[in-house]
Amino acid sequence: MTTATDPRPATGPATDPHPATGPVADETRVTTYQAAQGEALVEEMRRDASVFCMGQDLRMGGFFGGTRGMVEEFGHERVLDTSITEAFMVGCAAGAAMTGMRPVVQMGFADFSLIAGDEIFQKLGKWRHMHGGQFELPAVIVMPIGPSGGAGPEHSGSMEMLGMHFPGLKVVVPSDPWDAKALLKAAVRDPNPVLYYPSKQLDWIRGPVSTDPDEIIPLGQAAVRRRGTTATVITYGCMTRRALEAAEALAGEGVDLEVVDLRTLVPLDLDTVTASVLRTHRALIVHEAPRTAGPGAEIAAAVQERCFWHLDAPIMRLGAVDAPVPASRHLEQHCFPSVADITEAARRLARI
Amino acid sequence: MAPRKRRPTGVPADPGLLLGLFTTVARARALEDALAVHIRDHGFAGFWHPGKGQEGAVAGACAALRTDDYLFYQGRGATWPLAKGMGLQPIIGDLLGRVTGSTGGKGAGVPHWADPALGIMGEGATLGSVYPIAAGAALSAKMRGTDQVALADFGDGTSHRGTFHETLIQAASWKLPLVYFCENNGLAVSTRFEDVSPTPNVADRAGAYGIPGVVVDGQDAVEVHRVTAEAVERARAGEGPTLIEAKVTRVGGHWEGDAQQYRPDDFLKDYRDPLEILRAYLGDAHAETADKIVADAAAEVAEELLRAEAADLPDPEIITKDVFV
Ligand SMILES: Cc1ncc(C[n+]2csc(CCOP(=O)(O)OP(=O)(O)O)c2C)c(N)n1
Numbered sequence: 001m002t003t004a005t006d007p008r009p010a011t012g013p014a015t016d017p018h019p020a021t022g023p024v025a026d027e028t029r030v031t032t033y034q035a036a037q038g039e040a041l042v043e044e045m046r047r048d049a050s051v052f053c054m055g056q057d058l059r060m061g062g063f064f065g066g067t068r069g070m071v072e073e074f075g076h077e078r079v080l081d082t083s084i085t086e087a088f089m090v091g092c093a094a095g096a097a098m099t100g101m102r103p104v105v106q107m108g109f110a111d112f113s114l115i116a117g118d119e120i121f122q123k124l125g126k127w128r129h130m131h132g133g134q135f136e137l138p139a140v141i142v143m144p145i146g147p148s149g150g151a152g153p154e155h156s157g158s159m160e161m162l163g164m165h166f167p168g169l170k171v172v173v174p175s176d177p178w179d180a181k182a183l184l185k186a187a188v189r190d191p192n193p194v195l196y197y198p199s200k201q202l203d204w205i206r207g208p209v210s211t212d213p214d215e216i217i218p219l220g221q222a223a224v225r226r227r228g229t230t231a232t233v234i235t236y237g238c239m240t241r242r243a244l245e246a247a248e249a250l251a252g253e254g255v256d257l258e259v260v261d262l263r264t265l266v267p268l269d270l271d272t273v274t275a276s277v278l279r280t281h282r283a284l285i286v287h288e289a290p291r292t293a294g295p296g297a298e299i300a301a302a303v304q305e306r307c308f309w310h311l312d313a314p315i316m317r318l319g320a321v322d323a324p325v326p327a328s329r330h331l332e333q334h335c336f337p338s339v340a341d342i343t344e345a346a347r348r349l350a351r352i
Numbered sequence: 353m354a355p356r357k358r359r360p361t362g363v364p365a366d367p368g369l370l371l372g373l374f375t376t377v378a379r380a381r382a383l384e385d386a387l388a389v390h391i392r393d394h395g396f397a398g399f400w401h402p403g404k405g406q407e408g409a410v411a412g413a414c415a416a417l418r419t420d421d422y423l424f425y426q427g428r429g430a431t432w433p434l435a436k437g438m439g440l441q442p443i444i445g446d447l448l449g450r451v452t453g454s455t456g457g458k459g460a461g462v463p464h465w466a467d468p469a470l471g472i473m474g475e476g477a478t479l480g481s482v483y484p485i486a487a488g489a490a491l492s493a494k495m496r497g498t499d500q501v502a503l504a505d506f507g508d509g510t511s512h513r514g515t516f517h518e519t520l521i522q523a524a525s526w527k528l529p530l531v532y533f534c535e536n537n538g539l540a541v542s543t544r545f546e547d548v549s550p551t552p553n554v555a556d557r558a559g560a561y562g563i564p565g566v567v568v569d570g571q572d573a574v575e576v577h578r579v580t581a582e583a584v585e586r587a588r589a590g591e592g593p594t595l596i597e598a599k600v601t602r603v604g605g606h607w608e609g610d611a612q613q614y615r616p617d618d619f620l621k622d623y624r625d626p627l628e629i630l631r632a633y634l635g636d637a638h639a640e641t642a643d644k645i646v647a648d649a650a651a652e653v654a655e656e657l658l659r660a661e662a663a664d665l666p667d668p669e670i671i672t673k674d675v676f677v
Contacts (some may be wrong), residue, residue, distance in 0.1 A: 052495065077495065088484045088518040095488020095502070098473065099422065102497060103488075118478050123485060129475045131466035132455030133674030168675050191677040 002259040007061050028178075028208040036209045037198060038066030041104060042186035043213045045074055048102060051188055052078040054089055055106030055142075086112050090119035090141060094127060095195075095214045097139040105317035110143035110197060111157040124193035125168035136191045140184070140185060145173075145197045146238060147332045153324035156332070158289035163195040164265050164298060170194040170219055171265040175240035177207040179263060182217040189221060199288060201336075220267030224276060228258035230350050231282035231313075234273055234299055236262040239286045239337060246342035255350045267296055273299070274306045282305070282314040282349050286337055291319030313352035318345055369415065371638070373573045374630045376411040376643050380431040381627055383440070383647035386657055387430075387447065391608045397449055398461025403429015405571075405603035406535055408626025412433045412576030413503065413533050413598070416584045421663035422489040422502035424482035427475045428535065428602075432505060433465040433539055438654040450663035457666040458674070471500075477559050480513030482506065483532070487519045490528040490587075501587040503531040509540020511554045520593065524561040531583045534595070535570065537602035542614035555597040563593050570598030571624045576631055 031039065046334035053067065059081050061068035070079045082089050086107065093103035105325045106115055113120055120141060128135045145158040148224075163171035174180040180198060187194035225240060226247050233243040240261040249295055260276050262269065278281045283303055285296035298319040303315055318337040325335050337345075384404040391400060403410070406429060414435030417423065425432035430443050438454060442465065446453030449460035454467055459474075466474040473489060476482045486504035493500035511517070511534055523530045534554045538545045551557065558565025564586070568579045576598050583594035601623050605612045631642050 049497075082522060084516040085522055087515050088487070088522050090489060091481060091515065091519070092488035092522070093485025095422075095424075095473075095485035096492040096495075098468075098485075099489045099492040101492045112363070119484065120479055120480055123476060123481055127476075128677070129674045130455070130459050130464045132453075132458050132464075134455070134466050134468055136677050170676075172386075313530065343367070 006068060011021055027211055029211060030206050031177055033174070033177045033180050033198065033202040033205045033207070034066050034194045035101040036181035037184050037324065038068070038180040039209065041066065042073070043071060044051070044185055045070075046190075047213065050100060051102040052080065053104040053106060053184070054080040054082055054093065056082055056084065056108060058106060061155050062108075067106065073257060086115040087119050090116040091123060093139040094119060094123045094137060096342070097137040097193070098127065098135040102138045102140075104140045104188060106135040107141060109148070109151075109155045109299070110145045110159055113141070113159065113162075115294050120195070121162065121166040121169070121326045125166045129168060130242045137193045138186045138188075138191050140194045140196055142196045142198065144200045144267065146199045146201050147325055147336065148200050148331035150327055150332060152327035153262065155191055156325035157330065158197075158287070158320065160265055161289055161293065161295045161298070163197070164268075164295060167181065168193065169266060172196045172263070173265060174198060174263065175237055175261050176202070177209045179217060181209045182215050183219070183263060185221050186216040189216065194219070197237070201238040201288070202241075205241070217263065219264045220269055222263055222269035222272040222306050223261045224258065224272065225261050226257065226259040228256040229280060230254075230256045231284055232258045232260055232273070232276040232280045233284050233286055233342070233346065234262065234303070235286040235288070236265065238288055239342075242339045242342055245339045246346060249339065249343050250346060255346060257346055268299070269301070270302055271296055272307065273303060275300050277307045278310050281310055281312070282352075283307075283315045284342075284349050285315065286318045286319065286342055288336055289319055290322050291317060292322050313349055316345055316349055318342060365635075367638070369577065370574070370630065370633055371433070371645075373411050373415060373577065373629070374634060374642060375649070376415070376431070376435045376655040377407045377573060377627050377630055378646045379440070379649040379653070380407040380411065380429065380434050382646070382653040383430055383434070386653045388604075388608060388651070390657060395610060398463075400608040401428045401606065402449070402604035402608050403431055403605070405601040405623065405626070406537060407431045408573035408629065409535055409570035409576050409598040409600045411506075411626075412573035413505075413580040414489055415577050416580035417471070417503060420498075421500050421584070422473050422493070423505070424486040424489070424502065425505045426479065426507060426510065426535075427462060427477065427484065427596070428507065430463070430465075433467075434470050437470045438465060438467055438472060440652060441659060442467070444653075444656050444660040445663060448660045448663075449665060449667050450660050452660055452663040456670060456672065457548070458670055466674075469616050478481070479510040480506065480515040483513070483515045483519035486556050487523045487528055488528055490523065490530040491526070493529055499529070499588045501529045501531060501584050503533055504531045505535065506541060507544045508534060508536040508538065508554055509543060511536075512548065520561045520563070520595070523593050524563045527590060529587035530593040531580065531587055532595040533592060533599050536597050539602055539606070541606045553597055555595050558595040559597075561593075563595060565595045565597070567597050567599065570600035571626045572629050573626055574620045574630070583604065590670065
């Protein structure tokens with residue numbers, strides 16, 4: 001989906017959809033992916049007194065910034081620094097959400113979400129259903145995924161597929177600053193629990209964000225980032241940029257990739273995906289999560305169910321290697337699909 | 353605290369409260385007894401954890417809460433929702449998995465009764481999950497500027513969960529309006545509390561969090577009411593959480609049908625029935641009223657049980673409802 005003020009080309013000739021500099025429309029300005037999340041939170045807290053945030057070291061700015069200066073504006077009552085109590089943080093958010101508040105929990109790393117696994121997957125995900133629909137749980141849990149520049153295997157997990165697997169949770173993975181802001185705002189306003197997984201690899205990526213405080217991207221709408229005819233690359237999060245770079249690299253070879261950025265994994269916009277695959281007849285899924293039983297497995301199965309007779313080649317998948325991400329920064333980068341990996345896979349796919 | 357025979361020493365001031373407690377316990381007891389028979393005759397689709405013997409503690413604690421206070425119970429017996437104001441049909445309906453249940457029969461099995469309008473906020477069946485959730489409700493009350501209190505109910509076994517600690521650390525330092533209410537029946541399934549606890553009481557741990565810890569005779573609903581009312585008052589006044597430990601007796605097995613080989617034959621020799629303790633409090637002057645309350649409760653339960661049996665099972669369509677708003 002392209003919003004009215006979104007200056008990025010979503011279709012048509014391939015240009016850089018993430019301008020780092022240069023003119024942008026009046027309604028936008030350029031900032032980082034991470035700062036865009038902070039802006040979203042601040043604007044939502046201004047808009048709605050029931051929104052508050054909770055996490056570790058938020059007053060200092062949070063693990064990845066974005067909350068710096070918020071105490072001055074909102075006070076300690078709405079910017080809550082917790083101790084190292086992940087299960088408490090999320091359980092507390094569930095209780096606050098079901099009694100009229102809108103908590104946003106900042107979890108430093110997605111890996112820590114497993115400590116709060118019961119609270120995320122069984123309480124946020126199930127409380128409404130198991131009590132006959134009598135509660136709403138508008139909580140957002142922010143859980144950065146992906147390699148962290150040498151922080152090691154317990155700080156580099158990409159586990160967004162858990163959110164897909166457990167019913168009752170929406171799952172967001174934004175691919176650039178514009179989406180990071182507009183999707184987080186949509187998540188805060190959603191009456192359901194939302195797992196928001198920013199990709200750490202994008203933290204310092206700069207791009208336009210909307211200055212309209214009501215600019216949101218409805219959850220469940222994928223975006224066609226580039227039109228193409230040879231094959232569809234289905235991706236999300238940080239791999240969207242790499243897929244677009246791969247598409248540029250291949251453009252001169254007669255391989256013309258279409259790139260679909262899912263933006264949310266739940267709800268999953270299969271209509272946009274299948275419409276694209278029905279045009280290109282080939283599909284490559286790329287993600288930062290490990291390949292085995294990653295989101296690509298589910299998406300591939302769903303696409304072949306819908307598009308089997310229209311496929312000219314098997315659906316292919318690229319994901320992180322099936323190994324813990326080493327602490328070594330040198331080794332870390334070799335765990336994830338690179339632009340070259342995507343280019344090579346797309347080339348092979350085009351030849352089938 | 354060693355179990356001891358106890359006769360109430362003085363009739364408390366409020367006969368209305370006494371009659372209320374007696375009525376709640378009598379209805380809960382009637383339900384326990386009728387359900388035991390029903391399960392013996394018809395079975396039960398799920399796990400029923402009988403609460404017989406523990407009704408007094410629950411009734412006493414619940415009577416200290418306002419309707420708009422938040423209750424997160426753990427799920428032994430059905431006294432919590434009953435004491436907080438839920439009708440018998442929504443309770444029994446869920447027990448039998450019928451559409452008349454508070455969750456439309458969806459939350460049956462390990463019953464998940466809920467009614468937000470009555471402050472009945474539900475159960476987490478992964479034990480220990482209600483601590484942070486109750487703290488979240490307490491935090492929310494504080495943020496919204498209401499004077500509501502949240503109560504988290506749990507058993508002695510559940511007092512060993514990590515969430516117990518995580519939540520008290522945070523709730524005590526934030527002075528949240530939270531009451532921790534432990535029903536210590538000395539057992540977690542078959543595991544004896546004294547075998548797994550380094551301290552004789554759960555409440556002994558309160559000092560570590562800088563909050564009051566209170567041990568109370570859980571068979572005596574009046575005493576439980578008194579200490580819970582104090583804790584609720586403290587919480588409302590912004591003074592933070594209290595850890596209450598009611599020493600209770602689990603008359604039945606862990607689940608209905610549990611053979612209980614792990615218990616000595618004479619384990620009930622010192623048992624004191626909470627209903628009889630309340631009856632003694634009421635005294636001869638109310639003997640007739642008390643008998644009528646007991647008879648009415650039995651009749652009402654029998655009737656509601658029949659109604660629930662006759663009610664529909666939910667349409668399988670509801671499985672996919674209520675996932676998202
Ligand atoms: C997290 C978790 N672990 C184990 C169980 C299985 N289980 C159900 S009831 C129970 C015993 C609970 O003991 P206690 O907290 O003392 O409460 P009581 O049953 O005595 O009322 C256990 C172990 C569970 N439901 N949740």
